[in-house]
Amino acid sequence: MARILPVASFDGVVFGATGDLTMRKLLPALFHRFRDRQFPDSSRIIAVARTELDTEGYRKRAEAALRQHVDAASLDEDMLTAFLDLLRYHLVDALGEQGWPELVASLNERPDQVRAYYLATSPDLYGTICQRLAQHGGITPQSRVVLEKPIGRDLASAQAINNAVGAVLPEKQIFRIDHYLGKETVQNLMALRFANPIFERLWHADTIDHVQITVAETVGVEGRGGYYNGSGALRDMVQNHMLQLLCLLAMESPISLDTDAVRDEKLKVLRALQRVDPHEVNGCTVRGQYSAGIADGRPVPGYLADLGAESSNTETFVALKMQVNSWRWAGVPFYLRTGKRLPRKVSEIVVQFRTPPFSIYPRDQHELQPNRLLIRLQPAEGMRLEMMTKEPGPGGLHLRPTGLDISFEKAFGQRYPDAYERLLMDVVRGNTTLFMRRDEVEAAWSWVEPILQGWNDRRDTPRPYLAGSWGPTAAIAMIERDGRTWYESFD
Numbered sequence: 001m002a003r004i005l006p007v008a009s010f011d012g013v014v015f016g017a018t019g020d021l022t023m024r025k026l027l028p029a030l031f032h033r034f035r036d037r038q039f040p041d042s043s044r045i046i047a048v049a050r051t052e053l054d055t056e057g058y059r060k061r062a063e064a065a066l067r068q069h070v071d072a073a074s075l076d077e078d079m080l081t082a083f084l085d086l087l088r089y090h091l092v093d094a095l096g097e098q099g100w101p102e103l104v105a106s107l108n109e110r111p112d113q114v115r116a117y118y119l120a121t122s123p124d125l126y127g128t129i130c131q132r133l134a135q136h137g138g139i140t141p142q143s144r145v146v147l148e149k150p151i152g153r154d155l156a157s158a159q160a161i162n163n164a165v166g167a168v169l170p171e172k173q174i175f176r177i178d179h180y181l182g183k184e185t186v187q188n189l190m191a192l193r194f195a196n197p198i199f200e201r202l203w204h205a206d207t208i209d210h211v212q213i214t215v216a217e218t219v220g221v222e223g224r225g226g227y228y229n230g231s232g233a234l235r236d237m238v239q240n241h242m243l244q245l246l247c248l249l250a251m252e253s254p255i256s257l258d259t260d261a262v263r264d265e266k267l268k269v270l271r272a273l274q275r276v277d278p279h280e281v282n283g284c285t286v287r288g289q290y291s292a293g294i295a296d297g298r299p300v301p302g303y304l305a306d307l308g309a310e311s312s313n314t315e316t317f318v319a320l321k322m323q324v325n326s327w328r329w330a331g332v333p334f335y336l337r338t339g340k341r342l343p344r345k346v347s348e349i350v351v352q353f354r355t356p357p358f359s360i361y362p363r364d365q366h367e368l369q370p371n372r373l374l375i376r377l378q379p380a381e382g383m384r385l386e387m388m389t390k391e392p393g394p395g396g397l398h399l400r401p402t403g404l405d406i407s408f409e410k411a412f413g414q415r416y417p418d419a420y421e422r423l424l425m426d427v428v429r430g431n432t433t434l435f436m437r438r439d440e441v442e443a444a445w446s447w448v449e450p451i452l453q454g455w456n457d458r459r460d461t462p463r464p465y466l467a468g469s470w471g472p473t474a475a476i477a478m479i480e481r482d483g484r485t486w487y488e489s490f491d
């Protein structure tokens with residue numbers, strides 16, 4: 001069983017409490033932590049939104065969401081009742097006056113309590129919510145604010161949000177969440193690299209041919225079109241999750257596990273990314289938008305039908321070829337791809353090692369060289385080192401690729417907590433290690449912006465791809481032009 005490190009009693013305030021993220025991710029995560037008695041029942045979870053509800057009405061919505069999103073084996077009825085008792089609802093319009101005095105008065109009944117404000121709303125509201133909280137006396141020395149990604153939609157809006165929030169709270173009390181950093185398998189990337197000298201010796205342009213990062217989803221836009229259509233795959237997934245994965249793969253070893261030591265090294269990678277000038281987007285980016293096809297074995301509509309729109313220039317898929325300008329990575333391409341309505345839900349990293357031009361083995365055997373490390377972030381979390389082995393038995397020499405496999409479930413024999421479970425508890429602890437620092441967010445936007453500009457300058461439209469396919473064929477062409485191919489593990 002995983003070690004449970006209890007946290008202090010807290011007041012958690014969720015703005016956006018009737019939304020998809022709260023119902024599908026935040027409440028289930030808090031329930032699991034409560035069920036494991038990681039926080040005391042003197043804590044309060046205060047739900048905030050505009051919808052006309054009272055606390056009883058909100059508890060009913062929360063119960064329905066928990067019954068839908070928490071596995072039945074974990075849904076102990078007594079625990080569920082006790083958890084729902086922690087919930088309170090406040091009707092507050094972030095842009096209006098209604099509800100603010102009552103909300104803050106309720107919170108200030110316990111002025112010394114750890115107070116975590118989770119902003120699960122559109123990023124446009126982050127500054128206003130923080131300013132209103134300050135105006136009404138809701139910011140205390142024990143207050144933290146959690147900002148969901150993407151923070152803004154470009155560098156300027158990100159800076160404006162960071163300035164507005166930073167005017168109310170110091171950096172160490174601002175938690176910019178990227179839930180991928182809460183995934184155990186993502187945290188394990190640092191252990192893989194910096195706790196295993198064997199890999200650190202190989203982690204270099206001399207031995208690595210290229211790296212692939214795939215974050216594939218089978219879902220479509222799922223009713224989130226209002227947000228997603230203004231975002232697209234580049235802002236939604238690359239500017240945050242995938243660049244964070246790339247940072248952890250490419251960074252130098254931090255001098256310690258101290259929060260800023262780790263974040264300093266990630267920042268260096270973001271600043272070393274080869275800038276894609278707007279006129280270069282064609283050669284190193286591919287955009288796609290899913291059309292009607294098949295998902296999870298059933299017919300599904302295309303993005304426009306999901307959106308209820310006649311047209312949209314929003315990409316639901318993006319593939320990129322990137323370079324990190326450092327001595328370690330010079331000349332090693334990083335291929336990234338992410339999309340909705342792809343054939344499988346999988347997040348996977350492939351480190352392809354170089355195959356030497358010479359071998360003592362026959363050429364037809366030599367060319368089979370897998371010679372790669374697979375890191376499966378989800379599902380079936382684990383790793384596989386693919387290597388050549390001699391087929392047993394007589395009849396000449398035959399080599400076969402096989403794998404050295406680690407299944408984290410088998411190795412550790414326990415439930416993997418959802419990323420939000422760990423991150424929410426770190427917010428209560430005040431531990432910002434697994435959160436993004438302001439300069440990281442802004443450096444990521446600085447790299448993404450010229451690509452957005454290039455697409456805009458070219459009036460680029462996303463290529464259609466069948467739902468259930470691996471995206472536009474141009475994404476395959478992009479990597480195959482370099483004599484490589486996307487790796488698709490089907491186990």
Ligand SMILES: NC(=O)C1=CN([C@@H]2O[C@H](COP(=O)(O)OP(=O)(O)OC[C@H]3O[C@@H](n4cnc5c(N)ncnc54)[C@H](OP(=O)(O)O)[C@@H]3O)[C@@H](O)[C@H]2O)C=CC1
Pocket residue numbers: 015016017018019020021022048049050051092093094095119120121122123125148149150224227
């Ligand atoms: N959903 C997901 O899977 C993920 C979402 N995110 C991020 O989380 C945030 C929320 O996303 P999501 O839950 O999908 O969005 P939704 O549109 O589902 O929910 C938005 C929430 O904000 C509330 N809200 C809107 N306007 C106001 C206002 N003026 N005052 C107070 N509350 C308001 C809405 O409630 P009401 O209308 O009742 O006021 C609703 O609860 C976004 O920033 C998104 O990028 C990040 C990762 C994943």
Ligand SMILES: O=C1O[C@H](COP(=O)(O)O)[C@@H](O)[C@H](O)[C@H]1O
Pocket residue numbers: 179217236237347
């Ligand atoms: O942040 C987001 O992530 C989810 C995918 O998260 P995962 O943990 O299931 O891989 C994605 O569906 C959503 O569009 C995006 O906003």
